Amino acid sequence: MSDAAAVFGDLSVESDELDLLVSGLSEPEWTAATPAPGWSIAHQIAHLAWTDRVALLAVTDPAAFAGEAEKAATAPATFVDDGARAGAALPAPVLLARWRDGRARLRRALDEASAGARFPWYGPPMSAPSMATARLMETWAHGQDIADALGVRRAPTARLRHVARIGVRARDYAFLVRGEQPPAEQFRVDLTGPGGELWTYGAEGAGQCVTGPALDFCLLVTQRAHRADLAVRAEGADAGRWLDIAQAFAGPPGAGRAPEGSEPEGPE
Template identity: 40%
Template sequence: MRREVLRGAASARAAWTGELLDLREEHRAFAALLSCVGEADWERPSAAAGWTIRDQVAHLADTEEVAADTLLDGPRAFGRALEGFRTPEEFTAAGCRAGQDLVPMALIARWAQNADRTADLLAVQGPTARVAWGLGMPGRSFAAARLMEHWAHGLDVADALSRTVTETPRLRHIATLGLATLRYGFALARQRWPQGRTLRLELTGADGTRYHFGDEDSTDVVRGPLVQWCCTVTRRTPRPAVAGLEAEGELAELALVHARAYL
């Protein structure tokens, strides 16, 4: 029995190490994308309406600072950082404005420092420690949320630059997060959850890998490309060269409208 417990603990540690490596890889992918942003591109409109490329980077730099302080219960922890703002949108806009006076290299440096700090602190806290972000979530979900933010905003920047983003297996973390936060998305939309319905995802990566999330005996199923589900839950434009998603069942159809993996 003790050997089985030890093996289980070692497996859990290895899984968490892998998840943090994926987060850092997403950071590196974002840094590589920023290296392609020319001096004249920083004020270019991004794929998000009303946001420039500078705004995208400033937002991530600011929220990574808040993320790290939340893990430390510091002065800019999530609950404290939102004080003084009437809405989350006002808080987000202030974070974008914080990057207006920084030259691009300084803005990138601020983002990189804060992102590294968040990942380092997550490694110390562990996958099950509660993080006081929004309604609260375990460290594992928080790591997935930070990965999701970088992928989604990176997609906005890449689309603005007409660059292709290579799909990676890291998207599985976003897919899982999108399923886990589905009730949250319904609550925001004030959408009733169909009684007795459950959802399963049957998704396929660009390399043909199949991903299944949710119980096998679920009443409803969403099928299709992994990247399209990730675009759905982050409210990004579906990839035009990739097949769409198929919904089987009332809950599945509603999920394609109301799924939302971010606050």
């Protein structure tokens, strides 16, 4: 199986598992608050549906996507919330159907994309496999918020490898989006996967490194938990700074989550 086929398949599985989690919810349950301040379960699914729609535009109609990007540039601090709010106002069955239809259309478009094609995005341009990886990362992250709201404990899976990889690859972006110069030196990242296997990134013997459980690293780079509450460790000042600001998603710097027992700060 090719890398592209693997991530396309894993995206479908991740989406289907989240679908099972929300498909039986009552209308009142859709309004339940999630750990993202101001965001209900409906907001979380609406955000995924909105992002699938603009991702589909990026793949099939770059000019139309450019128009969406221009709108976002005029309201960088609110465009994500605005999209989620509009979708969350829909009746739950309509929202669920919209999300299902949008992700199916995007999956087909990614399957049909030419090898080597690159598509515009809010961050750097993406290939079809990279776009699918980003969608899987967001589906997992927003699914985590939903699971937390419902009191459901999800078992980590090998699909976290995609989230970890995009988190590592987005290292420099996390610095640049904050107006900081990325470190010239690459880091070593050693993560323990769900089955006890070791996932490694970067050169062995690098002067700075990050270690910890893959699940905790993924929670960190998707800003679903604060560094203080995770077993991710850094050796080196630059690596430590990265763990403070890491984000796997494109767009403005995320506010992150407050440490447990503190007041929350924001949805991303």
